[in-house]
Amino acid sequence: MYVKLINPATHGKAAYNNSGSSAQTLNYLKQEAAKDGQTATFFGADRDGIEAAELMQEIDTNVKGLRADDAKFYSLVISPSADELEHIGNDEQKLKAYTRAVMEQYAGNFNLKEGRQLRSEDLVWGATIHQDRSYRGTDPEVAAGQAQTGEKKSGLQTHIHVIVSARDRSQKISLNPAGRRQRFDLINWQTQAGKQFEKQFTYTAQEHEKVKVKPRDASRDASRAAKIGERVGVLNKQVPKAQQLDPARVQKIAQGREYDKTFYRSLATVERRAKVGEPIDNAYHLLTTGREQPQQQQAATSALRALQQAVRSGRGRDEQTESIGEKRGRTSGELDIEM
DNA sequence: AGTTCAACAGACGCGCACAG
DNA sequence: CTGTGCGCGTCTGTTGAACT
Numbered sequence: 084m085y086v087k088l089i090n091p092a093t094h095g096k097a098a099y100n101n102s103g104s105s106a107q108t109l110n111y112l113k114q115e116a117a118k119d120g121q122t123a124t125f126f127g128a129d130r131d132g133i134e135a136a137e138l139m140q141e142i143d144t145n146v147k148g149l150r151a152d153d154a155k156f157y158s159l160v161i162s163p164s165a166d167e168l169e170h171i172g173n174d175e176q177k178l179k180a181y182t183r184a185v186m187e188q189y190a191g192n193f194n195l196k197e198g199r200q201l202r203s204e205d206l207v208w209g210a211t212i213h214q215d216r217s218y219r220g221t222d223p224e225v226a227a228g229q230a231q232t233g234e235k236k237s238g239l240q241t242h243i244h245v246i247v248s249a250r251d252r253s254q255k256i257s258l259n260p261a262g263r264r265q266r267f268d269l270i271n272w273q274t275q276a277g278k279q280f281e282k283q284f285t286y287t288a289q290e291h292e293k294v295k296v297k298p299r300d301a302s303r304d305a306s307r308a309a310k311i312g313e314r315v316g317v318l319n320k321q322v323p324k325a326q327q328l329d330p331a332r333v334q335k336i337a338q339g340r341e342y343d344k345t346f347y348r349s350l351a352t353v354e355r356r357a358k359v360g361e362p363i364d365n366a367y368h369l370l371t372t373g374r375e376q377p378q379q380q381q382a383a384t385s386a387l388r389a390l391q392q393a394v395r396s397g398r399g400r401d402e403q404t405e406s407i408g409e410k411r412g413r414t415s416g417e418l419d420i421e422m
Numbered sequence: 423a424g425t426t427c428a429a430c431a432g433a434c435g436c437g438c439a440c441a442g
Numbered sequence: 443c444t445g446t447g448c449g450c451g452t453c454t455g456t457t458g459a460a461c462t
Contacts, residue, residue, distance in 0.1 A: 348449095351449090351450070351451095
C-alpha cells in the first residue's frame with residue numbers, strides 16, 4: 084500500500100494548487116475519470132454519489148480562519164499495489180470501505196491540545212476512484228523508449244484520490260498533514276494505512292508494499308563527537324574560565340539530541356557569542372533545548388504549555404525515513420502515482 | 423471576533439566533501 | 443563522473459498573546 088500526500092509545489096502541475104478554490108483540482112479529477120470512461124462521483128465518510136460541484140462547495144466554504152495564501156485543502160492518493168487489488172478483486176465497495184478507514188486514521192493522527200481526538204466525521208473530505216494510470220514523461224519506461232507519454236499502463240492500476248479540507252468541520256482547527264511531526268506524523272499514518280489493509284482484508288503485505296523506515300545512521304557519531312570536542316576546545320579558549328563548557332557534558336547533550344539540527348544550530352550560536360565576547364551562561368540550556376530561555380510559568384495555562392514543551396524537546400528527533408513522498412532520489416517509479 | 427505578532431522548532435535545500 | 447550525506451542557513455507552520 085502506498086499512501087501519498089501530494090505536494091502541489093513540487094508536483095509541477097497547476098491542477099493541485101490548493102491555495103484557492105478546489106474547482107481546478109476537482110475538474111482535473113473529473114477529466115481524468117472521463118478518460119477512463121467513468122463519471123467522477125465522490126464518496127465521503129457516510130455517503131456515496133456526491134457530485135464534484137457539491138464537494139467543491141463543501142471544501143471551498145470550509146476555510147474560515149485560513150489566510151489568502153494558506154492551503155485550503157490537501158490532495159491524497161491511496162494506491163494499492165496490483166497484488167493488493169487482485170486480492171480484493173478490485174472491488175469498489177471494498178476500496179471505499181478501506182478509504183473510510185484510512186481517513187479515520189488520518190483524523191486520528193492529528194495530535195491536538197489537551198489530547199483532543201478527531202474522528203473522520205470532523206473532517207471535510209471526498210474521494211473518487213480512478214481505474215487507470217498513464218505513463219508520464221518522467222517515467223523510466225518512457226525515457227527508455229519502452230512506452231509513450233499518455234499511454235495507459237497495463238495491469239490493475241486502480242487508485243483513490245482524496246480531497247480533504249485544511250480545516251476541521253467546526254473551522255477551528257487547522258489540519259496540515261505536511262507540517263510538524265508532533266502535530267501529524269505522516270509516516271506513522273502511511274504505515275497504519277498499510278497495516279489497515281492487511282487487517283481489513285486478511286492480506287500479508289510483501290516487503291516492497293510496506294513503508295520502510297530507515298533507522299538513524301550512527302556510524303559517523305564517533306567523528307561527529309571528535310569534531311564537537313574540537314569545537315568546544317576552541318570555544319573554551321575564547322571565554323573566561325568561569326564560562327568554559329564541560330566537553331563531556333556537551334557530548335552528552337549532543338548524543339541525547341542525536342546530533343540533530345537544533346543541537347548544531349545552538350552550538351553555532353554559542354560559538355558566535357564566544358567569538359564576540361558575549362556571555363554564554365545559558366549555553367547548556369540552549370544546547371539541550373534549542374531555546375534561549377526556560378519557559379516561564381506564571382499562569383496555570385502556561386504550565387500545560389511547558390509540559391508540551393518538555394514533551395517536544397524530549398522526543399521527536401528525526402528518525403531518518405526513506406522517502407516515500409515526492410523527495411528527490413526516487414527512481415523506482417513503480418509506486419509513482421499518475422495524477 | 424478576528425487579525426497580527428513574536429518565538430520557536432522542524433522541514434527544506436544549498437554547497438561542499440568524499441566514496442566508488 | 444555520479445551519488446550520498448553533512449552542516450547549517452533559511453523557510454514555514456504552530457502557538458499564545460497582544461492587538462484591533
